[in-house]
Amino acid sequence: MKKEIVSELVGIVGEDWVVTDLSQMQSYLYDETELKIRPRACEDCVVVKPATAEEVSSIAKTANRHLVPIVPRGGGTGLCGAAIPTVPSIVLSLERLNRIVEFDSKNLMITVEAGVTLEGLLEEMKKHDKLFFPVHPGDEGAQIGGMVAENAGGVRAVKHGIMRNHVRGLKVVFPTGELVNLGGKMIKNNMGYDLLHMMIGSEGTLGIITEVTLKLYAKNPYVGTLLVCFDTTQEAADVVAEILQAGITPLAIEYMDREMALVSAEHMGLTYPATQGSVDLMFILDEASLDDLYAKCERIVEMCEANGAVDSLIAETTQDQRTLLEIRSNVYTAYKENLADSLDIAVPPASVPALLNDLKAIAKKYNTTAPAIGHIADGNMHNYIMLENGKLPDYLDDIRNDMYMAALKYGGTITAEHGTGKTRKKHMDQQFTDREIEIMRGIKKAFDPNHILNPGTIID
Ligand SMILES: Cc1cc2nc3c(=O)[nH]c(=O)nc-3n(C[C@H](O)[C@H](O)[C@H](O)COP(=O)(O)OP(=O)(O)OC[C@H]3O[C@@H](n4cnc5c(N)ncnc54)[C@H](O)[C@@H]3O)c2cc1C
Incomplete structure (x- = not known):
């Protein structure tokens, strides 16, 4: 990474919060994607750890001036390589934005900085025993900003839904450096296009989330x-x-x-x-x-x-x-070393029995089993394709495509909650028309004219 960029970053956050040493940077270069299919990280990076939204904004302006990419980083628990920098980048860790901003019992909402972990949020909620926050992806090291950026789901979506159903307000730094507030503590809001919902699930490609206001629910004892x-x-x-x-x-x-x-x-x-x-x-x-x-x-x-x-x-x-x-x-963690890929397909819930039948037949065709685990009432299944003798099986692309096509046949999706990221980007044209992808490119360009925010993720 160029010296002048590093010294500008030091000027913004202070020397203690800029990491250039590769051994100290290693834990910021990868996420939890299956080892054999995760993209290779570029090591010509710098990790920067701002403490305020204003510092995040200054970093975005620096990145724009030098046309160097930024990869926002939450807890690094993602499963689609979205947080892995694959070109020389500023890895912007949100870990120091870890304050609980406000617990608002009257509006049943909580506002937290984006770097608060799910574990931190759950600890905070223990102090307020009448209310709770329902979304729970398996790894409590995930940050709330990362959960918004991935539109996380998890096991408790049957009754309360996914992140998108609970995010009411966001503070966001646009890739060009402007700091904006999207949404707020409202239940209804129809003014203009909904930029708040564009941010949810955008995987760090449209904006850097610095603060999140979440809806809470009365707890059943x-x-x-x-x-x-x-x-x-x-x-x-x-x-x-x-x-x-x-x-x-x-x-x-x-x-x-x-x-x-x-x-x-x-x-x-x-x-x-x-x-x-x-x-x-x-x-x-x-x-x-x-x-x-x-x-x-x-x-x-x-x-x-x-x-x-x-x-x-x-x-x-x-x-x-x-x-x-x-x-x-912990099923994923237990299998991870022997996994070629874990799929994340979803179909309308009523089609799950038929889908599971199809998936078994597809696995049989390749002489394997592809065991399944999943959020069955959400129509979301994770089938595991295993390594063979420690290697990716020759049939990996074919079995994966067959399973994706089975999901799409029932009006489903290639990824329900783990995200497109860098590993599933190549399958975008299986699910979307050229025109849909062109519109997505237009949206990306409108937010990020210099294409500096998390390049290589979702679309180019
Ligand atoms: C064992 C295990 C089980 C899991 N189970 C589930 C599950 O059941 N359901 C589910 O949905 N997921 C699950 N996940 C996946 C993962 O926990 C979620 O995707 C989570 O939302 C990622 O959050 P993170 O903070 O770790 O994000 P990261 O991995 O750090 O980043 C993910 C993406 O979000 C972007 N990002 C992160 N923070 C910000 C920010 N503040 N602003 C803008 N962009 C940002 C990054 O650039 C990247 O593109 C599981 C993961 C593991 C390891």
């Missing part, structure tokens, strides 16, 4: 986790719509091929409680009374048994619930 075991994928998949139609809306309905739960439990040194069956549905329910909680669990079990369930277990203690969630959340 009684939480239970129910595990229901089936012999076949189809039996498990078929019952989900029936449960939702019955007016039962759990926080989460997760699908797991048993082998994945067992691998994760072993990796975590935990015991998986289920032994019968080969696939599981995990339900997390939050209810206003213990009676409601038990009644809904019983109703779910009845419907599952009528659909062939072979066993069911309820985790009532906080510890048992945490154990199950930990096993679920």
Whole structure:
């Protein structure tokens, strides 16, 4: 990185917050994308750690003057290579923007700086025990800014939805350096085009988020986790719509091929409680009374048994619930070393049973299994394609394309929550028309005329 750029950055944030030494920079160059398919990071970078939105703005102006790219960096937990700098870049870490700005109980909202981690937000919420924030991607090291930039989903979207449903206001530095406030503490706002929602899911390509206002929800005091075991994928998949139609809306309905739960439990040194069956549905329910909680669990079990369930277990203690969630959340980490790719496709929820059937047939065609885990009530499945003898299998591109085409056939998407980033960018034309991509390029140019913000991500 050019000396004059480094010295301008030092002038903005101070010497202590500019990293040029490669060994200290390493942990800022990669994210959690599967090792064999993640893009190679460019090492000609500088890491800068501003403490205020004004410093972020000055850095953007410097980058524009020198036409050097900026890659915003949150917690580095992303799964699509979006935070990996692939050309000489300023890696702008938001970690020092980590203050809770305001807890506003009357509006049921909280405002935090973008570098507050999910763990930090959850700690803060413990102080306000009547309200909670629902979105929970598996890794609590994710930052709130990163969760907005990736429009994160996670296990609890069934009842409350994804990040987009909860973001009310953003403070953003545009790539050209202007600091703006988008949205606010409003429930309704129809003035002009909605730039706030353009930022959500833009993966650090349209603006640098420095502050986020989130909607909070009244907390139901009684939480239970129910595990229901089936012999076949189809039996498990078929019952989900029936449960939702019955007016039962759990926080989460997760699908797991048993082998994945067992691998994760072993990796975590935990015991998986289920032994019968080969696939599981995990339900997390939050209810206003213990009676409601038990009644809904019983109703779910009845419907599952009528659909062939072979066993069911309820985790009532906080510890048992945490154990199950930990096993679920760590499946990716447990498999990561042996993974070629983990897919993130989604279809309309009613099409999941048919999709799962198709995915099994596709895996069989390539003589493999591609085990599945997923947020089944959201229609979002993660199929794992494994390495073979430590190498990417020859059929990786073909099986992935077949699975993507299966999702698109049902009106689905190639990525539901993990993002396009740098790894899925090459598949944009499978999902979008030329005209749609051209309009996206126009949007990018309008926000970022010098193309300095996270180049190589989503579109060129
Ligand atoms: C074990 C595991 C489980 C996961 N489970 C889920 C899951 O269930 N659901 C889900 O949705 N995701 C999941 N993820 C993915 C990941 O946690 C989310 O994508 C998360 O939102 C990324 O946040 P981050 O702060 O780590 O962002 P990073 O990885 O640092 O960055 C991601 C992108 O956001 C941009 N960015 C970061 N901060 C900002 C900012 N302040 N302003 C502008 N752009 C910014 C970066 O440039 C990059 O393009 C999981 C990841 C792991 C490792």
